[in-house]
Amino acid sequence: MELLYDRKNAWEKHDKSHVSQANKFCDEYIKFLNGAKTEREFTKRVVEVARERGFVSYEDVLKNDTPLVKGVKVYRVIKNKAVILCAIGEESLTEGINIIGSHIDAPRLDLKQNPLYEDTELGMLDTHYYGGIKKYQWTTIPLSLHGVVVKKDGTSVDICIGENDKDPVFTITDLLPHLAQDQMQKKMSEGVTGEDLNVLCGSIPCIGKDAPKKDKVKTNIMKLINKKYGFKEEDFISAEIEVVPSFKARSVGFDESLVGSYGQDDRSCAYAALSAILDVLNPKKTCVCLLTDKEEIGSVGNTGAYATFFETFVEFLLKYVESSEKSLDVRRCLENSRMLSADVNPGVDPNYTGVQENKNASYLGKGVVIQKYTGSRGKVGGSDANAEYLGYIRKIFDDNNIIWQSAELGKVDQGGGGTIAYMLAKYGIEVLDCGVAILSMHSPFEITSKIDMYEMYRASKVFFEN
Numbered sequence: 001m002e003l004l005y006d007r008k009n010a011w012e013k014h015d016k017s018h019v020s021q022a023n024k025f026c027d028e029y030i031k032f033l034n035g036a037k038t039e040r041e042f043t044k045r046v047v048e049v050a051r052e053r054g055f056v057s058y059e060d061v062l063k064n065d066t067p068l069v070k071g072v073k074v075y076r077v078i079k080n081k082a083v084i085l086c087a088i089g090e091e092s093l094t095e096g097i098n099i100i101g102s103h104i105d106a107p108r109l110d111l112k113q114n115p116l117y118e119d120t121e122l123g124m125l126d127t128h129y130y131g132g133i134k135k136y137q138w139t140t141i142p143l144s145l146h147g148v149v150v151k152k153d154g155t156s157v158d159i160c161i162g163e164n165d166k167d168p169v170f171t172i173t174d175l176l177p178h179l180a181q182d183q184m185q186k187k188m189s190e191g192v193t194g195e196d197l198n199v200l201c202g203s204i205p206c207i208g209k210d211a212p213k214k215d216k217v218k219t220n221i222m223k224l225i226n227k228k229y230g231f232k233e234e235d236f237i238s239a240e241i242e243v244v245p246s247f248k249a250r251s252v253g254f255d256e257s258l259v260g261s262y263g264q265d266d267r268s269c270a271y272a273a274l275s276a277i278l279d280v281l282n283p284k285k286t287c288v289c290l291l292t293d294k295e296e297i298g299s300v301g302n303t304g305a306y307a308t309f310f311e312t313f314v315e316f317l318l319k320y321v322e323s324s325e326k327s328l329d330v331r332r333c334l335e336n337s338r339m340l341s342a343d344v345n346p347g348v349d350p351n352y353t354g355v356q357e358n359k360n361a362s363y364l365g366k367g368v369v370i371q372k373y374t375g376s377r378g379k380v381g382g383s384d385a386n387a388e389y390l391g392y393i394r395k396i397f398d399d400n401n402i403i404w405q406s407a408e409l410g411k412v413d414q415g416g417g418g419t420i421a422y423m424l425a426k427y428g429i430e431v432l433d434c435g436v437a438i439l440s441m442h443s444p445f446e447i448t449s450k451i452d453m454y455e456m457y458r459a460s461k462v463f464f465e466n
Contacts, residue, residue, distance in 0.1 A: 007366045010403040010451040011257070022454035026251075026259055029271050029453060033249040033261045037163075038146045038242050039081045039293045039303075042104040042267060046083050046274060046291065050075045053278050055085065058313070061320055068320045071282050076313055081105075081293040081303040084313050085277050087464070089286040093318055094329050096336030097286040098464050099429065100277075101305070101420050102270035102343065103295030106263035107131035107442045109138060109197055109243035111145075115236055116201075118218040123202035125170070127243055128194070131296030135192040137443050142169040143199060147241035149231050157229050159239075162246040169246045170199045199243060245444040257450055258364070264446040266295065268453060269342035269435045276460035286317065287464040295343075295420055305420040311427070335428035338389070340463055341421035342456070344448075345369040345407055347437030355415075360408045362437040364449040367403030368459045370394075371433035374409050376416025383422040385432040393432055393463075400462045403455050407437075434459065 011019065036042040050073070058076035061068065068074060068088055076084045082104070089097070109127040117124055129135065144162025151157070162169045174192070175183050183191055202224075205216035212219050222233055249261030259268075270291050277289040294304030301307065314333055318324040345362045362369040372390060375382030397404050409416050425431045436456050439447040 005406075007363060007405045008403050009365055010367045010449075010455055011365055013403055014451070018454075019451070022451050023256075025275070025454045025457060026450040029268075030249045030251070030259060030261070032271055033259075033263065033267060034163075036104075036267065037144075037244045037263060038108075039105045040148065040240075041146065042270070042291070043077060043080055043083045046085070047075065047077060049274070049278065050085055058084075058316065062316075066320070067323070068317070070321075073277075076309075076316075078293075078307075078309045079303045082309070083291045084310065085274070085289040085291075086313070086317065087277055087280050087283055087287045088317075088321055089283040091285050093286055093314075093322055093324075094332040094336065095285070096338065097288055097314075097317075097333060098283070098466075099288045099290055099337060099339040099424070100273040100342050100460055100463065101290040101292065101339060101424060102273055102341075103266045103292045103299075103305075103420060104270050105131070105293045105296050106244075106265060106267065107133045107296055109143075109199075111147075111199075111236065111239070111241040111243065113237045113239075115241075116218055116221065116233060118215045121203065121205065121217055122200060123217045123221045125199040125201050125243075127197045127199060129197060130242075132442050134188070134443065135194065135197060136174075136188065138197060139172045139174040139192060141171065141444060142246040143171055143243050144169060144246035145241055146244060147239060149229070149235050149239040149241070151231055151235050151238070157231055159229065159241055170201055170243070172197055172199055247445070251450075252447060259448050259450060259453065260445050262444050262446065264438060264448050265344045265441050266342070266435070268344060268438070268448050269456060272436075272453060272456040273342050273460045275457050276464055279461060280464045283465055286321075288313075292420060299420055299423055305423040310424070331428075337427075337429045338392075338463075339421075339424055339429050339431045340393075340434040340460070341383075341419045341424065341431050342460070343419040343433060343435045344438040344441060345371060345409060345433075345435055346441050347439050349439050355410055357408070357411050360406070361410075362405055362407035364437045364439065364447070365451055366405045366437070367452060367455045368397070369405055369407050369435055369437055371407060371409065371435075374416065374418050374421065374433055376409075376418075377413060381416070381418035381422065383425040383431050383433075385421075385430070389430040389432055393434070396462055396466045397459060400458070402459045402462060404459070405437075 112126040206220040252258035252260040299305040373382035373384040436452040
């Protein structure tokens with residue numbers, strides 16, 4: 001009998017076969033990340049793999065008014081930026097469902113609605129940063145443009161420039177050290193401001209008898225855009241174009257034990273949950289994988305966790321699985337449900353000691369991280385799971401040989417953060433934060449452990465099946 005709690009190193013606790021499976025799982029994860037750098041792209045890819053695995057569309061069920069039987073899998077897309085996947089279980093919905101919720105947006109730069117301008121005969125794009133970033137990290141790296149432009153006639157144009165090896169890339173310049181004495185005296189938060197994050201996008205002027213007297217570079221860029229994509233400058237107003245790092249997700253380290261990529265907060269946990277629900281067959285309880293948008297800016301808007309689409313989906317399930325339209329049944333279902341709020345946790349970084357309280361911190365390679373609470377300075381913004389629910393999660397993880405660790409989000413007065421946990425807890429759902437440890441969170445190149453990723457997939461599948 002072990003009296004003392006000690007974190008286990010997952011690499012040491014599992015055999016070679018398990019490690020091989022973890023590496024294979026992360027090979028597919030890396031491929032997925034490289035094709036899903038925005039919430040729209042992630043949603044589109046989720047739908048593709050869900051349909052390949054036999055999921056039926058929410059819209060088709062409504063259109064045909066067909067009942068859902070046990071064992072069926074169904075998905076719903078919300079505004080092309082969030083998605084719900086569900087596997088219908090054997091038990092009544094009013095006995096509760098098992099939910100894993102993650103977010104699929106990530107910190108980035110967004111083009112402003114009137115972004116293109118010319119300065120010193122260089123073409124530039126104005127941006128507004130999205131989510132919590134260190135602004136200086138976004139300078140002098142190759143960047144790509146992803147998104148959609150919706151024209152006045154309602155037609156849309158998908159944009160993806162900078163991912164193909166033959167594509168051009170973009171960048172944000174920085175000041176050379178020789179002339180940066182004033183800049184170097186500023187605080188890190190002030191060295192590069194939000195209005196400094198302007199993307200370099202061209203330099204050739206429009207030439208010929210039709211060339212304008214001013215803004216020649218801007219005009220030439222718009223001509224190129226119009227020729228290739230068929231839209232004009234005014235169409236930027238109804239566009240959503242994100243600026244993200246153009247480099248690929250890669251294995252990291254001599255031993256290739258780590259994954260380095262943009263957007264792993266929180267696409268790492270989202271991918272694990274997605275993979276788990278794809279593999280779940282005939283569960284006892286109905287299982288739901290909830291992949292939301294806008295978490296990095298407070299889960300607001302009609303695609304964030306504050307919106308009501310999840311509640312609507314539960315009402316849909318009750319109607320088409322159990323022919324119930326009682327509001328009380330919706331409340332009973334939610335209040336009897338369990339959830340993992342699957343989000344990443346900052347791992348201990350040997351380069352930056354002192355911000356974590358090491359007994360209650362997370363470490364790469366030591367399995368899934370469970371967090372009783374998140375929040376900041378007094379647990380503000382955290383749902384704070386109860387002891388009974390923590391005991392339940394520990395048991396099902398231990399019974400299935402899931403390597404896990406307990407942690408919080410940094411020292412008490414150091415800072416903190418939140419997840420979507422408290423937004424779902426408002427329904428009475430039992431919610432616990434659970435995810436993988438990560439280094440360089442919110443940077444253009446975040447680091448996770450391959451063995452932790454595989455444990456997160458296994459933990460997600462175990463949760464769904466219990």
